[in-house]
Amino acid sequence: MENIIECKNLTHYYGDRRIYENLNFKIPKGRILGLLGKNGTGKTTTINILNGFLKPSGGKCLMFGEDSGNLSPETKQKVGLLIEGHVQYSFMNIIEIEKFYSAFYPKWKKEAYYGLMDLLKIDPKQKISTMSCGQRSQVALGLILAQDPELLILDDFSMGLDPGYRMLFVDYLNEYVRTENKTVFVTSHIIQDMERLIDDCLILDYGHIILQKPVDELLNTFRRYRFKCDSHEPLLSITDLLHPATIKGETEVYTFLEKNKLELLLKENNISIENLIEDKLSLEEAFIGLTGKY
């Protein structure tokens, strides 16, 4: 399958501070990949490198086969970019900004933009700077839909949005990208939104990738187990068990192991437990399970 984005041995440092080293990932055509990570793990850094706003300390990123630091106008036409905070030219109004961008994109779909703007019920001559964060997010999304890009890069799209606008944003985007077979690279702080949108997740920890796999596969194989035991201390040394903790007398661990294999493993390590319960996880819980609460 054709890869729309390909990052090879991507390494970046801010001064002496390492963000990550030798990061490798690909996004095949038609997939929606969510980049998940705690603050400071390098999500926006990656987006900046992809769009040529940051030269990596090492490695490279290719978009449509071109080096991301030197994209041709033809490739930029294929990339819709949503900047963190839904930043747009806020000195323009809805009509002016549509008129401005339409000059740059030959496949411009005016009706897609105004279709979304009709939902806002605001004066078309109102400046973007006087709109709420939610309204601005819809303007930014509408412009991307009208651009009709092959690849959408959305940096923290849920930032500053209330639940209603977040849902509107995800629903509209979801329908669009699935109908039109678009490729999406998205980051967000709010992982519930991502769960409804993404096919694959790439989870970043400080300095490295924890995993990249389809969300369905992750949620079907990654589990949380709760049980009673004397202490969770012996669990800390077992590599297959992630982030064991005891809360109010109940111990919990996260793992990819099935229930019977976990029981076997604990027996082999002479750890006796009672009342073993297996929990299915949401993406947010799986994220916490993989990265830890702190």
Place this chain on the structure above:
Amino acid sequence: MWKAIIYKEWKKTKWFNIGIWMVAILLLTYIFMKIGRSFRFVGMEHLWDVVVNRDQFLFRNLKYFPIAAGIIFGLSQFVPEVIEKRIKLTLHLPLPKHRAILIMIAYGLILLTITFTIHILTTIVFVQLYFPKEIIISMIFTIVPWYISGLVAYSFIAMISLEPTWKRRIFNIILMVLTLDLFYISDFPGAYRFNIYLVILISIYVMPFVFLSVNRFKKGIQD
């Protein structure tokens, strides 16, 4: 596509441009009225004596208008690009490398040049009613460096605004002040008669400086 960029620049700078034009008109009206008043009160002979024998310059009020216009126009155009790093939107437009910035700079320099040229020509038309060619030429050599300093200030403001780090920004401000100082060494009539080419050369030399800042921004250099 260049028309769309011009449209965006106009949206940002429209009111500042109108403001600069209003100040330009008011300033010339004030100067012309002041000189006309001097004609009537002290007489033409005395005014001639002051200008020719005592090397007094009647248009000193024009001195800081172009530099102020260049700085204000530059700020109105580039500060909105820096707020929330909107310059990313501009750099993401599907245009060849540096094309968008080149059009933005050309827009500012052309608009300021038109404003300044009309201002200078209007002054010349007025002056030639009362003074001979020698005085007019002397006046041109005095005021043209001031107007060119407006263009230089504009180029520096573009560079300073788009610079991503404060340390380098402060260095650039110092560089701007020192460079602009060269345009105000003397307002003695005809002071720049023999080094006007140097002044023009400086203005051309500083124009591409903005691309240094853009390249540093694209490399992701931070404080």
